[in-house]
Amino acid sequence: MAVNIVKEKTLSQVGLVKLGATKEEGGTRAVTYTIGGDAALPFHHFEGKIANRPIVAMEVQDIEPNWPGTVKKHFEGVLDKPGEWAKKCVDEYGADAIYVRLEGAHPDGADKSPEDCVAVVKEVLGAVGVPLIVTGCEIEEKDNEVLVAVAEACTGENLLIGFAEQENYKSLTAACMVHKHNIIARSPLDINICKQLNILITEMNLAHDRIIIDPSIGGLGYGIEYAYSIMERARLGALQGDKMLSMPILCTVGKEAWRAKEASASEEEYPAWGEEEERGILWESSTASALLQAGGSIFLMRHPKAVSLIKNNIEQLMKDNSY
């Protein structure tokens, strides 16, 4: 007797977002990516087309980051040179894109001026040919100055800039619209607010193919299951035709995974936990691989080895398993 294989039918698909712009398109990038477009649940090749491979962006900061030594040692000598740092990520560690985090703008920290921040972004743009993701220091008022300046100075580069939040999305949305960039819409692990923010941003006339969702993930052991379920709901919504949930999803894996004590506590302190660096790498890559299965499209990561593990994982999952 023939087996009747039941396949989930979908009405719609995840939206497409393009990152970066080549010379012909008004930018300076050597490569660009189109992400999203899945017509099925993550990697269900047998139910629909998984159009584009998820990408991994490695993080670069404008000041020396407060990261564990096990991560920093891989960037020795370039931590104060964002351009070279970015180049190392792309050339040596295979980063698909670069994530520039302008932590130095923090008013309580280095308090860098918007001009200085623009210079850093320009330096990275000059050093690598991959698309850039840029975020500020996450202080509302300062970011509104810094990110607007970056958006303006990098007109045409089709950056991905964040973070827009429900209480503060207007200036960044306007800047992305005028200077033709993409925006990261961040919501606090809440599917409704996620949707509301997407509506608010599109109502300001930024097209929905310029929005990326950041659902505020948690690292492994720190609420990852909540993130998983929110991402799953967004993906199901997208496949059922809800345009306002159909944007590709970005996961701040590096930041959340390395915040966990388990990722960076020393071996002397917890001998039973095993070797420190290996543990950290596993913490970051496990966080990423779980969220990969939940439907993430952009992964912001830190450790080169974790990046290579997850890229390998993506490659395996992208193999067609349809029957």
Added chain:
Amino acid sequence: MGKHLVKFVPDDVSATVDTGVNILRAASLAGIEIKSTCGGKGSCGRCAIKVLDGQVRYEEGNRSKKLKDQGLNLACQTIVEGDVTIEVPKDSRLDEHQVVLENENYGKVLEAKEVDILEGYEFSPLCRKVQLTLDPPNLTENTSDLTRLQAKLRQNTDCKELIVGLPILQHLAETLRQEDWKVTATLACMNGITEIVQVEPGHVANDGYGLAIDIGTTTVVVYLVDLSNGETIDKLGTYNKQAKYGDDVISRMIHAGEEGGLQELQQAVIGSLNELIDKLLDRKDVSSEDVHVAIMAGNSTMAHLLLGLPPKYIRLEPYIPTATELPPVKAKELQIHINPEAWVLNFPAVASYVGGDIVSGVLATKISQADEMTLFIDIGTNGEIVLGNKEFMISCACSAGPAFEGGGITFGMRAMNGAIERVRISPKTYSVQLETIGDGAPIGICGSGLIDCLAKLHKVGLIDRTGQFFRDKETPRLRKTDDGWEFVLAWAEESGNNQDVVITEPDIKNLLRSKGAVFAGIQSLLKSMQMDVNMIEKIIIAGGFGNYLNVEDAVQIGLLPDVDRDRYEFLGNTSVKGAKLALLSQAAYKKSIQLGHMMTYLELSAGTTFMDEFVSATFIPHTDLTLFPSVKDKE
């Protein structure tokens, strides 16, 4: 610990209190009612007073910069340490204005529909008078006075079980003989039992009176009904004096838990009732002795407080009331100013948060006899919703907060003279045109005005869908103060209180939460029945909007479902209407007891559906725009 004299001006009244008592409490003792939304917790910032003279100590409450600048302090955070003199500004006083009752004509949009209240029920009032001429006793026919009276009553009426109270009995012998065995007996019939509640000498012409009463968290309404013909001969409304102990049922319940708090709350509501009853009886020249029955409809907390039952476990999970079916009590037990032997009845409740007012509303609107699928929404401090028809009924309650009744809104007020009820904003210049109740100078904004205002602010693009102002709009009306952003509806020179009447961003967010809670309640009920809004054939709106509600506005902001507007009906205060119906028909009263059992209660705090729906609904109009096709089309 010493005793101190606290004097209040300009009233020139005083109270003697111990050291350590706060001014809010002292004012209450002196008979001055001060606004206190939070019930004296120091968080609402409404009980502003000025210390003119004397020794006090201040505690740190939520005192805004505005109050500081005006040299005002919070009454609940000002502690008496010696003799003091206090000035109570007008703004801090609990308003003494009368509540707008129905039938007072203002610009109406959805007009309260007049219904034939009895429709389908036989006219058989709970109380009636029977004129009797007894056969005098003699040596051979020598049964007792009471047996004689009872026998005659059984002969003349269909009442079989006749009971009588001691006070009647004590005067019976003389009463019967006074007019040569001609008497008028007043009978109260409830659930098959009849009590002789009054015996008067001679044949008395009038048929007696009854009271239909709605005890709301915010307002109390009393109808004086002539039981001979079922006509409401007069009605009055006022604020529930419990308001000084907090705006919502939760703060009242907390107060009830404090020492003497329950008695204070009981006295406050009885005081409000008696004030209205005294006025009504005086105005219509009716003797209090002639009022033989009062029927009350109120939410469970109000019913508990009226009867002096501790409401503590209504507030605490799993939310259990002492009783849903409350026994009849005598007026004298509650010291209500009507015939002391009169019965005071309470409508039964469904659950802790779906009370007698809703059962009464369902009775009045006759949902339980309807063929069409009906959604009944009572929007007040608590939003209660009933879905069903003659096949089934399911109900839920959601805490809407006091915003629709003007609470928690900077210039919020109830529907009375000077309340803004319509707002027009020019999309180009953002100039504002207002309509107020009674056409007076604006002093605040009422529930229907708030809904209109929210719809218009969004329509002209002054606020986004989360209620946040677009700060770059060029108009002097939009401004930033120390307390955040606000929009001026009326400038001080146009207003009736020499202040700019404004709506602030927190006001808008409050209102959004209120409307979100109501809509989420509706959605949760529908989802529990796996229905969608289009299956509802009739939507009945009842409750706290004074006299009218603009359905179009309410749909625009996402308070009410986007269905054909013809399906909406506004019935005003259905709680008091149901009470009147029960007063006039024994069958209706009996039905109300059944209704309490027939309705299924959906507890919204169980499960996550409500919270999910609530967050989606805290948006103009809703996260899911497909639920609001007509709003979507317009944009």
